[in-house]
Amino acid sequence: MWQATWLYLYLTWIRPMIKWLLRKILGTCELQRICRGYGGAARTKRVEKSLKLSKYQVLYVFWNFQCTVLQEITHGGAECDVDQTVQGIIQIKGVSQQKDPQFAPSLRGCLVQIRGYQELIHEVEGVRAEAYSSDNQEHENMLLQLWDHLMPDTSLESRITKQWGDIGFQGDDPRTDFRGMGMLGLHNLFFFADQQTELARQVLQHSHHPQYGYSFAIVGINITSLTYSLLVRGKLRTHFYNFPSPPKLSHFHLLYCEYPHFYNFPSPPKLNHFHLLYCHLLVEFDKFWLAEKPRDVMEFTRIRNKFEKKLLSLLRDDSTVLRGSFVEKGEQS
Template structure:
């Protein structure tokens, strides 16, 4: 059955799809991209179909649109309209609709590059900006408690493993710290609530370490392309780092609710429940109307 499916897919994409598109164009007078842009509302379904159409095209101009940078998108749209003989007076909405799709598609690739750069940025104790951000995290979460010193066991109170948190950022670099600070700064009440749950005597977990782990989850989902439907539905344009940080906030808040509802026997079962939560998120992302958005009000 697998081999038959593979053969059918190959025949369809290599031969049948081209002739089917040609036939429909002759019948309707519109190209596939026009039909997609006019037939679907803005969001994941429309942009995903447009992306597939561009990627599957035999036309170099259309395939190249997926690699175009933001500054050249208008010119790219004009070239596509010329290649497909789309007349603005006959389809006045097509230009803007395709432009939005391309902003989302190329923006997702740009976002991954930005996220990867932060992940590769190593926390440096000699960098005043890095140090200030770490201390800001403490002040946001523990406003009534002062640190005895920069290196202290107190860091364990917000879920770091040792006396110096810098060692915990090795896997996710500055991306892990920035996400923790973003959540604490923009959803302060919720972050403190999650921290209080993390310090529960029976159901507790390491707040900061789990947060960094959830950053890795968000990063992996972005890298695999699984987050595209979410961003295509929630950002009518180019997604940026703030949108990624917002997604992390959703994961941090929802994981806390999930953990408490599941009532694990101990923190030793974290990996098991982490994967279970991961599966829940991936299932949500299969919904074409998915929006992984924290519903409480942020400060901004």
């Protein structure tokens, strides 16, 4: 009860009073202070929170792709437009662009990322909602190419065969294993095998370890589930708000670093960025699994939960970005 009372008092009286005093003393609004004082995810997440708590309701309802601003600014509801909203916020807050020329591009960069994250959720959800169909030739071709990438020296005897177990599917027909994550599970596995073929084969080889082996495809689909869950719960905002372009590092690792304040012009995350992150997490889980030296596959849930806990711990720090050496084909420098 007291927590609800405190929250009400804070949002209704204390926070507005603090903002008013700081505006009088410093001559800048809260959004200006955020854009000047922070960079990367720390900036974007604070802008997002500030807009949601604004008494003017200068707030994007990104999951509906609509924009809500004061009626006198937009003259009614309008399709979400970043530049229009930036100008609306500048007018509402009374920001002088001559005195603070960096505010507009900084704010715009944050809004692009916030909207891009919600659009990514929408796009990923669309792929996940599509069920695998044996009657869909594109689905079938992707599945068969997955085999060819991972097992180039072995031909499938038939479409329905126990051979699928060699790459970690549970039964004779992989179709049944995609029920939980739909086509997202296959897209992730295929992207990994297609874009990082040698690395995917290495992980597959690890999964055949005589003592610490596991089902490669089933674990891969489980990591799809984990990555999807982190995305829709908003936990990957830290990563994607710090991460404006495809990673191109020289070696594979969890890069844990602090970004400077030059992220004024970030790019919104795309579906391929989700696939790249999935590849990274699958490789990291493979290493994590082997390092844990499990007694048997029955320890999977424990180790998977421990792995997720580690990720969440990293992602709580606004300076974290999960990155690897992945470069998409055609983008190598």
